[in-house]
Amino acid sequence: MKPSSNTPFIPVNSPDLEILRKFEPVVHFTKGEQFFPFQVERYVAQCSLWAHYPDGKEEQLVKQEEMDLEKLIEQRPANFGTIHFLRFIETLSLSETAQVLAAQAQLRRKIHNTFRAGMGRLARGGFLPRLVDALFSLSLLMRGKVSPATAAAAELTYEKMREEDEKYTYYGRVVRQNGWTVLQYWFFYCYNSWRSGFDGVNDHESDWEMITLYLYEDDGRLYPEWAAFASHDFHGDDLRRRWDDGQELAIANGHPVVFAGAGSHASYFRKGEYQAEVSLPLPSWVSGLNKIWSRFWTETLGQPEGKPFRIPFVDYARGDGISIGDGQSKSWMPVLIDENVPWVGQYRGLWGLFAKDPVSGENAPAGPMYNRDGSPRSSWYDPLGFAGLDKTPPPPQELSMLQENCEEIQKRQEELGALIPKKAGELQVLGMKLKGLEDHPHLAKLYSLLEKRIVTVGDELRVLRRERFENGALLQGITQRLELLRSGHRDNPRSHIHHLAVPVEEVSMRYARATETWAAISLSLLLFALAALFLLAPSFFWVGFVVLIFLGMIAESILRGAFTQTISRISLVLALITTVILVIHYWQYILVVTLVVLGIVLMLQRLRELTG
């Protein structure tokens, strides 16, 4: 199978940097994005280095003005549990906080880089997800987070550095594994501003993102076959798209096109808005109860699945902002890396603030080679397995591998063809011997031994026959596949994908403006009403609480045009509660009726049997 004439290629013996340049991506950002791929040495020069010790104490190891890449990789023995981290923005005083927040607003006005959310994320979810979202926001107060002032200061510092020397860098790596040539493009950002800038899940200092291309060799040339973009909520096979899948992978003049999420910098194949759902970190017993309830709701009651503890967040990958890459207004500065580059291989700490967030969302990430806990990153040491490609040979090898496999099976079938009659003959001889031993009591021991032998040989014969039968089916499948490959047929480019990342459709609601307003104020209104209830009618607080939630849901459902589904679910929940009450009060009668009904059914069955 030959690659199509418009597939770009490069001679296989080209230098690595040239290969990387040939296929480097075009990245489109969303309008309002504040951080772009940057150089690590300039970032590190702005940072201080710290250590967080297991007893909770923190120590500054290198001051900001003394920091560079050499100091970063110095070996520093420490106790187990010690975390080394960089700090891009130092702690700000109250006056500094006010200053940076004002300067940030001024900067955004100056560069006309304003983001507009459109249909806000709160209006995209329902009433209960908003309640859970409020709990999520409260959890940030307890979990430890990066402050809005830090985000503002990071934006100002980054903008200043960008003005001094505007460069957009990627760190490229070339690995050769199992016949594939893997190109990894790593992007380093000074800050992830998804939460503070775009109402997303988290903020953290520094951000590492990556895309991978998989090339194969044919006639001394390298051709791209797959592209895998790291993204939220997707793993393995779901991460990759085939080069010729024009609908799922955009190619611009031989370069793959990436749409970066605003603030999160996650990479997407198609431009649009992606709804990410985040679960509230619940205690295990609550999660367990929730699972039992979900199963009962969907399997026993046959109701559509609901996700009450999942909060909707939107990752905006609109591609309407700055673009970097071939033919764009900004171009790349490539840097070749591998594990021998000291800052890549020798620094295992975090690349930004350790916010002491136990769920890690606000802690800075580690470098390209490591996870936050210092363990190796799978995408680094196993780039094929990362995108589920370890089970797939490069296209030119597939045919020969399949043919070899086919020949092996055919050979085995021939062996089995000879072995099975031999074994069957042996079994028949044993059977005849056994017959000859019957009616001779003095040969009982031999008879028993022979019986056991017959069972063993019979089992062996069954296994061989089964293998032959299965091989026949396998051979048929492989032969068909071989014929398809020989005829130049290509598989469906999306057959390997289990969950496809699809941008959400533009939301249009009957009362869009009212829905947005309601989404913004409903929770506050509920709290005001509860406060009034507590003050004016404390004895009716709980019933009032339930009725208010009920009314809130009904109002929401009318605005969202989903009244029927909502009333159905509410009534069903109320019916379940009422059932419990009825069972408690009338369990004796229920038991009696059940027994009588069972008795009647059984009697009818038996009588039907009797009467034929």
Place this chain on the structure above:
Amino acid sequence: MAKKKKTKNSGSKRPVAVTVTSTVIFILFFIRIYQAIIPLIREDFFNLGFSLPFFYNGNLTQYGKAVIGSFFYLLFAICLIVVLISFLKMKRWTWVFLMSWVGISLIVSLIDYFYFGEPNYMIMASNVVIAFTLSQSDVQRIFGIRSDISETIF
């Protein structure tokens, strides 16, 4: 011969749950009639007619309470019969109406149970049966409530 006009749902097979719901509505109709008649009998309305005053010193009299209460129960009963007829014809609005009615009725019953301790268990049980039967996926499909893709509200 003129062709009989076929309604949208007339060809659909009626699920058992619809029959069960209809039976419960029919029972509820009799319960409401009973609730309407008993107070009138107690107040001897059928002999006295509208001869006694409804209000005394600006408050409802026992007689007035009985007549007005019975009037509403009678109204409920008539509503139920109208709903029952349309429900048997499998009109979408009856599903929405019944489910809303059941939801409100269950809330009132639960408040009654938890705060005043005197709920009508018969009505509670009837509402439970209606709620469960209307939630069946085949019933929802036949009334055009559930499609393959359902929006998440919760």
